[in-house]
Every structure is written in C-alpha cells, then in structure tokens.
Amino acid sequence: MTALDEIRTILTTVLGDYVLDDVEITRDMSLTEDLGLESIDLVTVGAMLTERYGSQVNLAAFLAEMDIDDVIAMKVGTLVDFVADRSAPSLATER
C-alpha cells in the first residue's frame, strides 16, 4: 500500500458520513476546501498518523511551522509527502 493509499484510508475514516461518494481522493485536493476537513479533524488525523507510524510522524509539529493560511490551503499531496518523509523507508519511494 502506498502512502497515498494509507492517507486515503485515514481521511475516509475521519470524514465518515461526509465523504464524497464516488470521488477518489487525489494529491491535488485541498484538505479543507475540497474535502471539508475542519481544524479539529486535523487533530484526529494527527492522532491516527501517530498511532499508525509512531511519534516520528508528528503532524502537530509539522503544522505548527506553517502559517494558518497554508494550513487551510494544504493539499493531500503535502500530507502524503510529509508522512512518507517521516515514516519507514518503505513508504518514502511509494507516494
């Protein structure tokens, strides 16, 4: 499973009933504008990432270095690259 696949699974879980039917989550989608994630959802995503990959994948620390506008505009691909960079080498080449 690639990092994108794993992020798709996490985002689908967080979105729950709000996930868009028959729409595939792609790297170019915005987390907030396209997928409708709220800031509190990012807390859940962060907890799921840490649970899945360990403390080295610290989304809160990553986001704390960004401006709020960049957080709101963040795309799925940015999240995928972050996870791939911080997690096990097996995902780093499979984005």
Add this chain to the structure above:
Amino acid sequence: MAVAVVNDVLTHYEHMPARDGTQRSAPKVVCVHGLGYDSLASFYLTLAAPLAEAGVDVLTYDLRGHGRSHRPATGYRLGDFVDDLVSLLDLTVGPEPVHLVGNSFGGTIAFSMAARYPQRVRSIVAIESEPATGIWSAKMGRTFRNTVDAMSDEANLAWIAVTFGNHYARLTKAAAAMIRSTTIVEQVAAGPLLDEQALASIRCPVLAILGGEGFQSDDLGALGAMLPDCRTEVIDGQNHSVLVERHPLVRKLLLGWLAEHDPVGLLADGTPP
C-alpha cells in the same frame, strides 16, 4: 482521541508530554480555547507540539459544546466552564498548580479559576482575554446579539464564503448551530462576574498578550491597572486572531514567560535543562 467524563459531559482532551518524559520538573501548561467555532485545534496546530518539544507538559481540551466534546443543551455559565476545568485537572494532571494559557474566552475562564482556586494556578497567559467584569459582560452580550443577528441571515453566510472561503463559512455555520441548540447565549455573559475584591485576589503573575487592534484596543492598559501582577505585551496592528495569526511570536513570549516563572523546568532560552 482521549476522552473523560467531566461533570457528566464527555470531554475531549489531548495531552502532549514534555519531550523528556522522565523530567519530573517539566512545567505543566493547560491551554483553554475560546468560544464559538474555536476548539483545542487552535492550540494543537500552533503551540502544543513546539512547547512539548521545548520540555513543557501540555494539556489542552475542548470546552463543553465545542470541538469533539459533547454539547449539552444547557450548563454554559462561566462557573460551569470553571467547574469543568477543575474536574479535568483532577482527572489528569492532579492537584499541583499549573500555568493556564487562555485564548479569548479561555483566558476569562482562567481568571475566574484563579480567583476561585488560587492554589491551583501558577500563572496565567491571557491571549486577547479579560476577566469577567461588568464591562466584559456587557461586551459579550453585545457580541452575542450581533452574532446571532448576523448568523440568522443566509446572505451573510454567503458573503463569508465568498470573502473568507468555504472553510470559514462552515465554521460559522457550526457556531450558529451551537448557538441555536444550547443556552450558551443566555448563560455565558451572566458570569458569575468578578468584583474588585475578586480581581485583587488574582495574585498569580499574568502575561496579557493583546492585539493592538483587538477586542481590548480601546484600553490596552486596563488589565495592568485591574490586576495585582500583570505584564502586557501589545502586538501592533494585530486583530483579535493573535493566537492563530501570530503563533511564532506567542510561542516565543510563552517560553520566555515559563523560563522566568518556572525556572526549575526550563532554562532562560526556553529549553529543558
């Protein structure tokens, strides 16, 4: 996601332990967010991780009715929020005093907490916040009335979507849903309020971080005059959104404050010993 039942309300909290978990002297900071569409995310996305990395033990939580915490129909007096904070501390960090960092209404909760339980509060960092005085109550009442009026107009929501984007429009709708389904508007501004004697009893050191164009811009020196031990930092040209828009500066001020007031836990540059 960590949850605890606090005064019959399922409450979501996040604990970020200090980087060195064996460091028993790590300063304990509890972050309290504001009203409306605010949640613990405001702290989680800005300060929590860098503070934990610097050796601070960080706890933040969703107020009742907000974020992932449950939303009872009633129970939104300021005193209820203070009761929740005390109960959550009892369930998590225990009885030792903590540094409270409050954003907007979160700081108002912190001031009331310090007035009622001075032994539980080591210091307060109040971001765009003020204690629950009569002036505060009147201001909150006006703000709520204006907000309810604005949110009842679909055209305003459409304007927010066009001007600020769908993200803010959704947040505004969520806040409107909370206002409609709870007694928060009727109850919050009722206090209980703090009189001069209660304000004088807040003897812990206070750092007030204010936007030069924020909610207290009409009198930036008011907190310093009102409280026994208050230092005020003003960020010129900044509106009420100090925490989310200026978090690197808030982080720097906060770490400096902790190094000054919790020297066992941190060195002067904000790093653990």
